[in-house]
Amino acid sequence: MFFVLLCFVVALWAASTGLAFVRHYRIAKSLDLPVLLSPIGVHSLPWTLFQKFLIPFLEKLPFGLGSFTHYTKRDWKFLQKYRVHEKHGDVFAHVSPTKFQIYVADPGTADRVLARKSGLDKPRDLVSRMDVFGPSLATVDGETWQHQRRLTAPAFSEANCRLVWTEALRQTQQMVDYWDKTFTNGANTLSDDFMTLTLHVLCLAGFGLTYDFESEKEQQYDERPSYRDCFADILGSPLLMIGLPPWLKSSKYLPKRISSFINHREELRIYMNEMVQAGKVQAQRILERKGEERPNILSTLVLKSEQARLGLFDDESAQPTEKSSGTAPPSRRERGLTDKEILGNLFIFGFAGHETTAHTITYAVYLLAAHPEWQDWLHEEIDEVLGSPGSFSTLDYDEHFHKLVRAKSLMYETQRLYPLVSALSRTSFSTPVPLKLDTHTVTLPPRTQVFPNVAALHTHPSWGPDPLSFRPSRFLASSPQELTPPSRSKEVFNSPPKGVPKGAFNPWGDGHRACPGKKFATVEFAGVLVGLLWGWRLEVVRESGEGEKEAQERVQRCVDDSRVGVTLGMKRPEMVRIRRVRR
Secondary structure, three states, X not given: OHHHHHHHHHHHHHHHHHHHXXXXXXXXXXXXXXXXXXXXXOOOHHHHHHHHHHHHHHOOOHHHOOXXXXXXXXXXXXXXXXXXXXXXXXXXXXXXXXXXXXXXXXXXXXXXXXXXXXXXXXXHHHHHHHOOOOXXXXXXXXHHHHHHHHHHHHHHOHHHHHHHHHHHHHHHHHHHHHHHHHOOOOEOOHHHHHHHHHHHHHHHHHHOOOOOXXXXXXXXXXXXXXXXXXXXXXXXXXXXXXXXXXXXOOOOOOOHHHHHHHHHHHHHHHHHHHHHHHHHHHHHHHHOOOOOOOOOHHHHHHHHHHHHHHOOEOOOOOOEOOOOOOOOOHHHOOOOOOHHHHHHHHHHHHHHHOHHHHHHHHHHHHXXXXXXXXXXXXHHHHHHHHOOOOOHHHOOHHHHHHHOHHHHHHHHHHHHHOOOOOOOOEEOOOOOEEEEOOOOEEEEOOOOXXXXXXXXXXXXXXXXXXXXXXXXXXXXXXXXXXXXXXXXXXXXXXXXXXXXXXXXXXXXXXXXXXOOOHHHHHHHHHHHHHHHHXXXXXXXXXXXXXXXXXXXXXXXXXXXXXXXXXXXXXXXXXXXXXXXXXX
């Protein structure tokens, strides 16, 4: 009886799977799009669990029967880049039993997909998982999004950027001091060290909390974990953060790792609530002209929220509209941010800005070690802008940062070849949505997922004859193809580069929901690079019997051997040692 029942269940599953596959295929063909077929549900639980063991076997099937596995790996978009679109077209449908998805590598179409009035938006089931501490810019839409965007924009002011610049330099100095004390022949902890550095910059810029690079975990007499330790655990465990429901409490019946995560999550909530309440007291003092505004995200969010509630918030200047304390007429007053909205945005800014910035810095440093000619190119700018090496305290944000166009170009070229998010997701929700392609207009059925394929767009033929080459100078408008332009002072940063269409470069998400913290990340990146390279150069520590060229090629292989987790990251960065050598 059990065997009969099992056969019936298997037959029922096979029939439903087959019908879903046929239905998805018919939808794709009705849109007159090229179709890429995957007979396995790429997002199904069995495939997710067992693909590591099945793919090597399926790839050996004769007549290319297992070729579909190239597009079922978690990393396939990064690994394939534009090659998949060369074969199937700039816009194609990916059909499997579980999903019908459209992938876009045409810059114009990608730009229209990400446009504010496209009728497409982030999938709600995905973004709702980010409401760990409250609704944020990443999880709301419509008028609520516009309201939050207005009140959170001042948090990324020039005053806060100066804070990021100064702290990035301070952390970098402490980090290289740690390397000098700890390693005798190059460091192989760069990936972890940059995670620590960016966490500490985030703690100061976000919450006004200062930590030294080597500071030990702080424990009070009751062994309460520090804010930094709680924040680091949450940011370092994105799958637990998204997967565990917010109502789940710690228990002795849960695995120790999950209980520890839940405890840190609740402690972090308590810490942030305490800081928000303290911020309200400080905001009131500022409004009464008894205190000074503090340049960090938390203080700014609380202050601007209070100003909005009192009718003193100005869209243009993000400053109080009244010279005196008190409140404005009722007609000017509006809803401020709730405590949960403040907590939600504080957390999402940290989540979006921590690992992404750390990984971008790590990739850039490894690429400079693998391509020393670009270090020489960057040193030209650092020498001209900063002069002879000296104390970091002499490096001024207003005087120096905006002149570091080559450093910014390095960051963008790193993001182009190693995009931390390989594809962006948009959905048509409950109503059909027209989408204009280059050749015709299609009407997307409800609940259709559309993915601007970032890894493919960044290596699209519109980038010129060398889309796969690492060439940071491509982002400088006046820079010729050679490494050393005739006049560095005339270089102008240009993104996307001249001749590259809008929509071909999307490191920040682009569209109206582009990352609000990209200026912060750029400032931090430049500060760290300056701290590492001002008077120094980076070298690969060679292995036994290895020449310079072979060592550089090994670093490049390490960089290319990356995988997609929450963001793109190198699989084994610790396999490479890098040292700083005085120039």
